[in-house]
Amino acid sequence: MSSSDKTVKVTLVAVAQPYIKGVNDAAGATSKLGKDLDAVGTRGKGMEASLGGAGAALKGVAAAGAALAGTALVALLRDSVRAAGDLEQSVGGVDAVFQDTATAIHTFGKESAEAVGLSRNEFNQLITVTGAMLKNKGLEDFTTKSLDLVKVGADLAAQFGGSTAQAVDALNAAMRGESDPIEKYGISLNEAAIKAELASKGLGNLTGSALEQAKAQARIDLVMRQSADAMGAFGREAGTLQGQQQRLNAEWENAKAEIGGALLPALTQVVGLMRSG
Numbered sequence: 001m002s003s004s005d006k007t008v009k010v011t012l013v014a015v016a017q018p019y020i021k022g023v024n025d026a027a028g029a030t031s032k033l034g035k036d037l038d039a040v041g042t043r044g045k046g047m048e049a050s051l052g053g054a055g056a057a058l059k060g061v062a063a064a065g066a067a068l069a070g071t072a073l074v075a076l077l078r079d080s081v082r083a084a085g086d087l088e089q090s091v092g093g094v095d096a097v098f099q100d101t102a103t104a105i106h107t108f109g110k111e112s113a114e115a116v117g118l119s120r121n122e123f124n125q126l127i128t129v130t131g132a133m134l135k136n137k138g139l140e141d142f143t144t145k146s147l148d149l150v151k152v153g154a155d156l157a158a159q160f161g162g163s164t165a166q167a168v169d170a171l172n173a174a175m176r177g178e179s180d181p182i183e184k185y186g187i188s189l190n191e192a193a194i195k196a197e198l199a200s201k202g203l204g205n206l207t208g209s210a211l212e213q214a215k216a217q218a219r220i221d222l223v224m225r226q227s228a229d230a231m232g233a234f235g236r237e238a239g240t241l242q243g244q245q246q247r248l249n250a251e252w253e254n255a256k257a258e259i260g261g262a263l264l265p266a267l268t269q270v271v272g273l274m275r276s277g
Contacts, residue, residue: 076256081267083121083253084260090124097131101143105131108147116154116234117164117246119253126150126168133175137216138209145220149175151234152223156185158233163246174219187226194218 094109095102105127108115112123127146134142153168160167170181179189197218198204206214237243 076259077263080256080260081263082260083257084264087121087124087257087261088264090121090128093128094124094131097128097135098143104143104147113247113250113254116150117157117243117250118150118154119250119257121253121257122165122250123150126153126165126172129172130168130175133172134216138213139216139220149220149223152227152230154234155230155232156187156227158237158243159230160185164234171223174223175216177215182223185227185230187223189219189222193222197222 091106094105098105105124109120109123109127112118112120116123118126127150130149131142131146134145139145149171150164150168153171154164156171157164157167167185170185173180174182174187174189179191182189194215195204198206198214201214201218203211203214203218234243238247
């Protein structure tokens with residue numbers, strides 16, 4: 001690396017630091033970044049080329065922030081970058097758990113705001129937990145079963161109140177063997193019910209991993225039967241205030257993640273340079 005390139009890199013790291021910190025607590029840092037990047041531009045004309053456009057992207061963000069001059073913009077940028085980072089991680093979680101069937105999860109996740117009232121990131125986080133549990137229990141077609149449980153959660157929430165996320169959390173607890181949370185949705189999954197279900201299928205004498213797998217399937221079967229009256233409730237309640245609000249909140253989270261996604265490459269490159277410098 002030439003001495004001029006080193007100078008540009010060191011200067012960029014120095015001027016980017018106030019922006020990285022300022023985006024969390026002050027709009028003034030955004031304006032400062034724009035001024036400092038202008039100064040850097042006069043001393044290192046090759047900066048944008050060496051950074052693959054990261055300098056230009058950050059400069060554009062800073063200019064917009066300076067023009068609007070408000071903490072609301074800084075808060076939006078901060079929340080958007082955080083939302084994009086969270087989504088990036090949750091997408092990786094889905095890929096790790098569902099692997100060859102992850103495409104089906106991602107496809108549904110892109111429509112989850114409308115379908116079940118969950119942002120894509122929230123959907124990813126919830127179904128990753130569901131999928132991991134069912135997969136570890138040895139259930140076949142755990143991808144479809146995971147999607148079914150999320151959809152049931154949306155219907156239960158629409159019928160009994162609360163959010164889809166709360167209902168899916170209760171279902172995930174039920175899959176772990178915790179029967180209390182799901183009872184608020186009119187579903188009984190106590191040990192007696194599980195034993196009766198296993199006995200009805202001639203599986204009462206199983207032990208070890210085979211028993212755990214059978215119990216997991218029994219819980220799913222009981223959930224599906226006992227939630228039959230709620231099936232389709234989320235769709236039927238789509239026009240209510242609660243239904244519209246839940247979808248709106250999910251769509252707003254998706255929008256923030258999309259905004260942040262446009263900023264992540266530049267910010268990731270700058271932070272990488274700061275760590276390596």
